[in-house]
């Protein structure tokens with residue numbers, strides 16, 4: 001059972017109804033409850049324990065559910081840390097008065113819409129302060145506006161939970177030509193066109209294909225025995241299958257002479273001197289995108305954040321590379337299609353299976369099955385996924401409060417990475433040492 005460590009060193013176990021999937025509600029309840037939201041239920045004693053749990057779960061804000069006795073702790077926490085509470089729901093007791101946070105009291109079932117809106121609001125809040133702050137003022141402003149917009153939150157909660165994703169909503173609105181620069185105009189557009197937007201959000205997934213992430217793979221690919229047979233899981237359009245054709249700049253160190261030029265701020269490791277030799281490349285995706293299809297490319301363009309003109313230029317340049325030699329992409333689920341692709345890799349090459357920003361879209365049981373599968377294959381395994389998505393041991397605290405991914409080779413965590421590949425902060429053993437460790 002997972003646990004958190006209280007300030008006095010006491011280990012406090014908790015249950016998690018849906019590990020790794022979505023924003024949780026922290027249930028301070030005496031008896032276990034079952035609700036259609038992710039519930040983390042700890043045995044907390046006082047407000048300080050709630051704060052310790054929040055820090056260890058790396059959550060900016062909490063949605064709290066209290067029952068008759070848990071409400072006392074929740075109320076105390078909300079009074080002392082109001083900026084850390086997105087909402088408080090109370091079952092079996094009166095709503096506490098005088099709190100500076102949204103509060104609702106009622107029977108558990110009646111609290112569900114309130115809790116669902118609150119966790120959706122927290123997703124948008126987190127996207128604003130941990131992902132887009134300092135990266136996209138437009139999306140930071142928009143995401144904060146949605147987090148406080150009851151009408152939009154009510155519409156979003158009509159969708160299955162994974163489909164309420166901020167980047168998906170914003171990408172769909174941009175694809176449909178809607179305004180993202182003015183939150184009021186955005187609100188009106190979403191309300192007026194909701195049926196169409198909801199349909200797009202149900203059928204699409206975010207497929208951001210960020211060639212900048214190849215800068216994260218390069219130190220590992222260059223350190224493995226050459227040549228390489230490269231297999232990407234969740235490849236989207238396959239733009240990360242060409243690390244041997246692009247050029248890279250790590251600070252003042254340049255590798256390769258191709259295009260696009262991918263810049264990455266690397267700390268804690270000497271950058272590689274050579275590009276890998278890739279003799280075979282293939283990818284799989286449940287919905288592969290076609291670099292020659294204008295509609296698919298419009299979707300990739302809509303997913304790039306408004307101010308990121310460098311990423312838009314890089315997308316165009318990477319698409320040119322892929323169009324000149326289109327990638328072999330197989331349509332299918334990662335659990336079904338990967339072994340056959342590994343079998344097809346040419347003899348004599350070092351087979352590398354990699355994936356970046358994929359597993360957050362895969363439900364927990366399938367994620368566990370995938371880890372078992374990939375460890376069983378005769379291949380090296382590179383993962384670039386958000387912290388907590390994979391069961392990796394020995395990850396130090398992140399370099400700052402922002403959201404980062406973790407680069408790992410064969411299950412050994414090695415570095416914190418920026419979501420779009422702009423930085424790589426090394427904390428682990430060298431690439432060669434990691435390659436020698438078993439999977």
Ligand SMILES: C[S@@+](CC[C@H](N)C(=O)[O-])C[C@H]1O[C@@H](n2cnc3c(N)ncnc32)[C@H](O)[C@@H]1O
Nearest residue numbers: 207208209210234236285286333334356358361
């Ligand atoms: C956010 S995109 C990332 C694309 C690419 N890895 C990158 O870093 O640029 C995630 C991709 O994973 C794919 N995907 C998600 N779940 C999958 C599954 N179960 N099987 C195969 N592909 C999947 C999606 O279709 C999508 O193209």
